[in-house]
Amino acid sequence: MNITRENIDALNAVVKVDIAKEDYSDKVAEILSNYRKSANIPGFRKGQVPMGLVKKQYGRAVMVDEVNKLLQDSLNKYLVEEKLDVLGNPLPKPQDDINWDADDFSFEFELGLAPNFEVKLKGKKAITQYHIVADKKMVDEQVERIQKQYGKLVSKDEAALGDELTGTFTNSEKGIDNTTTISLDKIKGKRNQNKFVGAKVDDVITFKTKGLFADDHDLMQALKVSHDEAHDLDIEVTFTVSEINTRELADLDQELFDKLFGPGNVKSVTELKERIKADAERQFAQQAEQKLLNDVTEYLIDSTKFDLPAEFLKKWIKATGEEPLTDDQASEEYEKSEKGLRYQLIEGKLIQEHDLQIKFEELKAYAMEMIKGQMAQFGQLNPAEKELEDIAARILGNQEEVKRLSEQLMSQKMLSLFKEKANLKVKEITYENFVKEVYG
Structure with a gap:
């Protein structure tokens, strides 16, 4: 067997693999001999099939298989030994006219070679490494959210800013009929918020969906519509109030601290x-x-x-x-x-x-x-x-x-x-x- 390489340029090469009969003949003979021992062919006892018949039936397929195995093994070994850093895998050059009746074979493969280059980690322009801090405003807002989450709901007769309203959104044309609870602090803009202020149970409030919530995801949940439908949705809907509650903030005491972080882990x-x-x-x-x-x-x-x-x-x-x-x-x-x-x-x-x-x-x-x-x-x-x-x-x-x-x-x-x-x-x-x- 002989393997040669022609470098087309710094990034491309062609490898030629020449396989001679002596490279594969012993292995083919061994496999055919094993076939002869185990072959079940009508008219012959097991192990007594003439070798000529075995070669006629299986010889070509066994030889092709062994040549291909030898080709792949030798090519892979060559790439390792030569320490070639290839991209992708070797691509066989088209060969439509392989004469499998011949004794010797030649195959060619195209190679894509990895380039040589230098990496400079330290550039001239500095890259920003952000150190994100939780400021007082964020921490205080989170404390209030925790107090609301663990606080208790108190029923009210009339809605005010900061309250939670349960009711049903409807729009017959779009098939919207969804009962949900909304927090008025998620409603966008004073004009929209004021439509809710002073509302009572059974009141029906009408408004446009566009700009109703600061976040389209809140609109999606309130109306039970898809993400795509909620985006830029501009229709008129009604909201029928069925319940008004205010959330009484939980006390910042040891009982709350223990619920949040386990007994005794936070004490103030x-x-x-x-x-x-x-x-x-x-x-x-x-x-x-x-x-x-x-x-x-x-x-x-x-x-x-x-x-x-x-x-x-x-x-x-x-x-x-x-x-x-x-x-x-x-x-x-x-x-x-x-x-x-x-x-x-x-x-x-x-x-x-x-x-x-x-x-x-x-x-x-x-x-x-x-x-x-x-x-x-x-x-x-x-x-x-x-x-x-x-x-x-x-x-x-x-x-x-x-x-x-x-x-x-x-x-x-x-x-x-x-x-x-x-x-x-x-x-x-x-x-x-x-x-x-x-x-x-």
């Missing part, structure tokens, strides 16, 4: 606010870190310049797609995936250069911490180590879960690398301003 309003602030900022940190990860990823893709074997990759996409693709469709798929492929190559280089490999013990520890956090949400604050290990073992026995957790852990490693090596500037910001700045 000050501690309550500290706990709310810490919990909120822990959640904000996850959003800030995801934003940082996205921003550094975008920077790396934009700033790390290299060419790809685009034509080869389009051919590969066309050849390996689940559905048949035209050239234009393959080009379109390539355009969609190019950015992701570039980052995969960049990430791979960073993993190699900074030795960010994931070890099994790290993955196991990560899984156990994840399980511990999930159990804490359900009140299991001190699970036994054996229980955690058993659950982790079951999770890590699932390849899909291993892949998912490995990706999450690698993202954490990449994030730590970015924080250490990238050019970052820390910006402290409230959550409200973070949303405005990042999402508009």
Whole structure:
């Protein structure tokens, strides 16, 4: 057997594999001999079938199968030995005229080669690393929400701002007939709110849906319509009041603190606010870190310049797609995936250069911490180590879960690398301003 490579350019090559009869003949003979021992052919006793007949019936198929196996094995071994970093898989050059009656064969494969490039983590322009804080306003609002949630409803004869009204929304043309409870503080604008103020049981209030709620999701729930229907819905509806309640705020006492955090864990309003602030900022940190990860990823893709074997990759996409693709469709798929492929190559280089490999013990520890956090949400604050290990073992026995957790852990490693090596500037910001700045 002989394997040669012709480099077309820095990103494309053709590998030629020459297979001679002596490369496969012994294996073919062995397989046919085994066939002869087990073949059941009418007119012959088992094991007594003439070899000529076995060759006539099975020889071509066995030979083709063995040549293909040998071809794949030798090609894969060659790529490993030559340390060729290929993109996609080798693509066989079309050969419609293979003469399987010959003794020797030649096959050619196109290769797309990964480019050589350098990754610079520290750019000239600093990337913002947000530190999101829960300000006094947010904490106080959360305290009030908790008081409302655990407070008690008191029935009223006449509605006022801040009350909760139960009633039925109707619109015969759209088939809307939904009984629900709305909080007047979710109604948008004084004009709409004033339509409810002073209302009594059995009153019928008429208004336009457009601009009724600040959030279309609230309108969707109130009218029981789909998300698409709620968006820009502009119709007239009636609301028939059936019940008016005000919510009496719960006292900020030890009984409430124990309900929220367990006996004795929070003992004062000050501690309550500290706990709310810490919990909120822990959640904000996850959003800030995801934003940082996205921003550094975008920077790396934009700033790390290299060419790809685009034509080869389009051919590969066309050849390996689940559905048949035209050239234009393959080009379109390539355009969609190019950015992701570039980052995969960049990430791979960073993993190699900074030795960010994931070890099994790290993955196991990560899984156990994840399980511990999930159990804490359900009140299991001190699970036994054996229980955690058993659950982790079951999770890590699932390849899909291993892949998912490995990706999450690698993202954490990449994030730590970015924080250490990238050019970052820390910006402290409230959550409200973070949303405005990042999402508009």
